[in-house]
Amino acid sequence: MLEIIENTKNEFLQRTAAFYLWQLEPVNPKAISILSQLIQTTQDESVRYYAADSLVKIAPGNPLAIATLYQILESDPIGYRRLYVAKILLKTDEYRYKAIQTVLELANSPNKYPFSDEIAAFLQALDPNDSLTIETYIHLINTTKNTSILMDVVWNVEKLDPDNKLVKEKLNELIFSLLRLIQTLQEDNDNNNFSIQPTTNLSYESYLLDIADSFIKILPVKHLPQVLTSLKDYLNQKFYKNSSYRYEAVLKIIWHCAENINYPEFYQLWHS
Numbered sequence: 014m015l016e017i018i019e020n021t022k023n024e025f026l027q028r029t030a031a032f033y034l035w036q037l038e039p040v041n042p043k044a045i046s047i048l049s050q051l052i053q054t055t056q057d058e059s060v061r062y063y064a065a066d067s068l069v070k071i072a073p074g075n076p077l078a079i080a081t082l083y084q085i086l087e088s089d090p091i092g093y094r095r096l097y098v099a100k101i102l103l104k105t106d107e108y109r110y111k112a113i114q115t116v117l118e119l120a121n122s123p124n125k126y127p128f129s130d131e132i133a134a135f136l137q138a139l140d141p142n143d144s145l146t147i148e149t150y151i152h153l154i155n156t157t158k159n160t161s162i163l164m165d166v167v168w169n170v171e172k173l174d175p176d177n178k179l180v181k182e183k184l185n186e187l188i189f190s191l192l193r194l195i196q197t198l199q200e201d202n203d204n205n206n207f208s209i210q211p212t213t214n215l216s217y218e219s220y221l222l223d224i225a226d227s228f229i230k231i232l233p234v235k236h237l238p239q240v241l242t243s244l245k246d247y248l249n250q251k252f253y254k255n256s257s258y259r260y261e262a263v264l265k266i267i268w269h270c271a272e273n274i275n276y277p278e279f280y281q282l283w284h285s
Contacts, residue, residue, distance in 0.1 A: 045072055052081050061085075062094055069101060083108055092119050096131035100138050113149050120153060120162050129161040136165050141172040147183035154190045164220060167191075170227045188236055191228045192243060195221065195262055221262040229269045241270040241282050 048068040055061050065081040072078065079102070086098045086108070096119060099112040116135050119128055139146040153166045170187070173180050198221060232240065247263040271279055 045075075049075075049077055052077055058089070062089070062098075066097075066101070074105075079105060079108070083111075086111065086115055092122070092128050093131050095119065096128050096135060100131075100135050103135070103138055110145065113145060117149065117152055117156075120157055120159065129159060129165075132162050133165045136169050139169070141169070142174055142177045142179055144179045144183055147173070147180060147187055151183070151187050151190050154187075154194055160220070163194075164223065167224050167227045171230050173231055175231050175233055184231070184233065185236075188228075188232065188240075191224065192240060195224055195228065195244075195259070195266070196247075198224070198259070221258050222265065225262040225265045229266060232266075232269070234273055237270045237274050238278070238282055241267060241274070241279070242285060245283060 045068065048064045048071065051064040052061055052068065055064070061081060062085055065078045065085070068075055068078040069082065082098045082101055086095055086102060089095050089098075095115055099115045102108040102112040116132060120132055136149075139149065150166050150170060153162060157163050157166075170191070173184075173187075175181070175184060244263045244267055247259060248267060274282070
């Protein structure tokens with residue numbers, strides 16, 4: 014590996030050899046040196062990107078690598094690179110907020126399939142007990158038109174700890190964003206289902222029921238009366254004919270309310 018690094022002028026081979034050298038010998042100053050040099054001298058943006066990525070793996074927190082990745086986050090025209098870099102910078106205090114803002118921007122791009130896999134990976138990397146994470150969920154629930162991204166958010170909501178102090182501060186807003194989603198989610202008539210991702214075969218009904226499941230898991234008891242009164246009018250025969258899928262999701266939530274509110278209060282709320 015050292016021979017390749019010292020003798021080749023091919024930047025891609027240098028970067029690859031340095032990375033493999035690090036795998037064989039994690040603390041290797043030669044690997045760090047060649048990657049740092051490549052970042053500073055290369056005119057090839059792909060080489061700079063891969064060199065910075067390799068360097069941050071070899072030397073986490075390396076200032077040159079972090080600064081280079083931030084430049085990529087800010088200006089690289091290739092969206093998947095920016096998303097991958099955002100996931101790395103999410104671990105830094107300095108650029109965490111900017112990383113999240115970049116992902117929100119790309120999630121709402123006009124592209125019909127805006128990097129759903131990369132955004133899903135980013136959402137998985139978020140700290141479930143960080144207030145910024147909940148703000149990210151709320152923003153995406155309220156704005157995204159991409160089903161795959163929306164459902165990744167919904168499934169990640171289940172990881173939240175409702176008793177965590179930081180979660181509690183944003184929980185009310187998240188609860189009512191999900192409540193609106195259950196009330197307003199529309200089927201994608203162009204595809205005859207609610208899936209935007211062509212590889213996803215879940216039905217519109219499955220999505221609504223999954224949203225209801227996640228909603229129930231984070232729903233505090235104190236919100237049950239308001240949720241019940243907000244949704245009870247969806248359980249009538251006329252509404253069932255118009256949207257049986259939403260009817261089933263609402264029924265699941267109201268059944269949860271019935272199991273956790275005493276009968277006199279439930280009766281009064283139901284007939285109010």
